[in-house]
Amino acid sequence: MEDSLLAARIEDALRLSDARYYPYFVGFLDERQAALARGQALQAGFSNYLLWGGYEGAQRVFFGAFPEGWQPETESFPFAALYITFRREDVLTHRDFLGTLMAQGIGRDAIGDIVVGEGRCVLFAKEELAPYITAQISKVGGAGIAFSEQPFSLPSGRGFEEKSGTVASARLDCVLSALTGLSREKCACRIASGAVSMNYEPVVSVSGKISDGEVLSVRGYEKYIVYRLGPLTKKGRLRLTARKYR
Numbered sequence: 001m002e003d004s005l006l007a008a009r010i011e012d013a014l015r016l017s018d019a020r021y022y023p024y025f026v027g028f029l030d031e032r033q034a035a036l037a038r039g040q041a042l043q044a045g046f047s048n049y050l051l052w053g054g055y056e057g058a059q060r061v062f063f064g065a066f067p068e069g070w071q072p073e074t075e076s077f078p079f080a081a082l083y084i085t086f087r088r089e090d091v092l093t094h095r096d097f098l099g100t101l102m103a104q105g106i107g108r109d110a111i112g113d114i115v116v117g118e119g120r121c122v123l124f125a126k127e128e129l130a131p132y133i134t135a136q137i138s139k140v141g142g143a144g145i146a147f148s149e150q151p152f153s154l155p156s157g158r159g160f161e162e163k164s165g166t167v168a169s170a171r172l173d174c175v176l177s178a179l180t181g182l183s184r185e186k187c188a189c190r191i192a193s194g195a196v197s198m199n200y201e202p203v204v205s206v207s208g209k210i211s212d213g214e215v216l217s218v219r220g221y222e223k224y225i226v227y228r229l230g231p232l233t234k235k236g237r238l239r240l241t242a243r244k245y246r
Helices: 003-019 031-043 094-103 127-136 172-180 184-192
Strands: 024-029 049-052 061-065 079-086 111-117 120-126 143-148 160-167 196-198 215-218 223-232 238-245
Touching: 003 024, 003 031, 003 061, 024 031, 024 111, 024 120, 031 049, 031 061, 079 127, 094 111, 120 127, 160 172, 172 184, 172 196, 172 215, 172 223, 172 238, 184 196
Parallel strands: none
Antiparallel strands: 024 061, 049 061, 079 120, 079 143, 111 120, 160 238, 196 215, 215 223, 223 238
């Protein structure tokens, strides 16, 4: 989805949700698109929105704009979780499932996360496509699959690690150093080389300020989201609370 088209769809969702007093949704969005949607909503002074992909930490999400006074609910989002089982000896991957879906003419923006484990998979898809997928797909990567009517927990393999500490300031190099364990000098080199992204856009200024909710990616390391910077400790340092995605 081009940025201009995405911006227009987000603008429509924000406007219509208030005008018609009903939630409006845009998705699925990748992480960069989700960051753009979040920024556009905040710039418009719209705070009653939710990004949701079926579970906490999902990489592909829907943007939901809710009218003022309407509590955002994850159950409102128009996508379905499809639970799939297969033989444990059939080693299937995310690529196998995605390739099968696309071979059926299903676009990438219609599919959310595909979480694959040993003998099972959870696939998120737009609600209107769920019946087609369950009716048309019986094999993935040459292996037989079955859709389960009984939900099960997400396969393991995706998770996060809580990180906390203190930093001297909210500068990018300071925060990265605390998150990665690298020295500030090494962090500065990585920033200057273009290996660091903030909210999925490259950043080259070591002195850029980090705010709550910023997503930081470091090539060769993991992705982090900064949940909170502050308050100050008695020694004048900022408390840092973040999450490292595995």
